[in-house]
Amino acid sequence: xxxxISIGTALSVLLLVTPSSFTAQNNPNTPSQNxxxxxxxxxxxxxxTSIAESTLRLENDILVNGDxxxxxxxxxxAVRTRAANIQRRIERKQGLHSFLRGxxxxxxxxxxxxxxxxFSVEKDVAVLDAVEYTSLFYDLSIMAEGSPEQSEExxxxxxxxxxxxxxxxxxxxxxxxxxxxxxxxxxEVIVPLPASPxxxxxxxxxxxxxx
Numbered sequence: 001x002x003x004x005i006s007i008g009t010a011l012s013v014l015l016l017v018t019p020s021s022f023t024a025q026n027n028p029n030t031p032s033q034n035x036x037x038x039x040x041x042x043x044x045x046x047x048x049t050s051i052a053e054s055t056l057r058l059e060n061d062i063l064v065n066g067d068x069x070x071x072x073x074x075x076x077x078a079v080r081t082r083a084a085n086i087q088r089r090i091e092r093k094q095g096l097h098s099f100l101r102g103x104x105x106x107x108x109x110x111x112x113x114x115x116x117x118x119f120s121v122e123k124d125v126a127v128l129d130a131v132e133y134t135s136l137f138y139d140l141s142i143m144a145e146g147s148p149e150q151s152e153e154x155x156x157x158x159x160x161x162x163x164x165x166x167x168x169x170x171x172x173x174x175x176x177x178x179x180x181x182x183x184x185x186x187x188e189v190i191v192p193l194p195a196s197p198x199x200x201x202x203x204x205x206x207x208x209x210x211x
Contacts, residue, residue: 003190019060019181040129045116045119045128047126047128047168048119048159048161048168048170049114049116049128050077051077051081051161051168051170052114052128052159052173053077053112053114054076054077054078054084055075055077055078055170055173056112056114056134057074057075057078058071058072058074058078058089058090059089059090059092059093060074060093060134060136061074061075061110062093062094062097063093063096063136064097064107064108064109064110066094066097066098066101068090080168080170081169081170082169082170082171085170085173092127093175104142104143104144105138105142105147106138106142107136107138107139108138109137110134110135110137111135112132112133112135113132114130114131114133114157115130116128117130118127118171124162125160125161126160126168127158127160127161128158128159128160128161129156129157129158129159129176130156130157130159131155131156131196132153132154132155132156132157133154134152134153134155135150135151135152135153136150136151136171138150138151154183155175156175156177157173157174157175157176158173158174158176159174160172
């Protein structure tokens with residue numbers, strides 16, 4: 001009799017536990033390989049950081065080398081930026097590359113990295129806050145004597161992603177607290193350079209300073 005009671009108790013416990021187990025497996029907020037909307041997922045944060053960083057590297061690659069096709073091949077994740085946005089960014093960097101070359105300002109290399117400060121996901125929208133650290137190394141062979149060897153940028157970004165057809169896409173890049181940055185807002189901020197190409201600025205990409 002005691003054995004039958006024990007079996008009945010075990011079955012009751014099993015029936016109570018089983019529905020909640022299935023509920024947990026179907027919970028959309030539970031990280032899962034089949035669920036692309038994964039809040040607090042380290043893998044998702046790395047994936048979106050890679051897209052944002054690749055997009056910034058694409059821009060700086062064009063600024064340095066002036067060749068969008070080669071820059072895209074070197075930074076393939078940048079294609080996961082909304083088409084209209086990435087095309088606008090490419091055109092701005094090409095224009096800045098040509099403008100600076102015309103003033104005998106060029107670059108030989110760059111380094112760009114992102115440091116994430118905050119990451120959140122709400123349904124089909126992800127927001128990544130990060131600080132960009134970029135070093136641009138000048139091509140002194142074409143620049144006037146006394147030109148600086150490199151320029152440094154520290155820029156705060158807020159990247160917003162949307163989930164489209166089970167794939168995350170970068171839809172906006174908001175610059176935070178960056179007055180005078182060469183990567184301004186919707187319009188590229190081009191720092192004024194000396195009228196004479198023979199006059200070397202202290203740093204062609206530095207924000208203007210007041211007298």
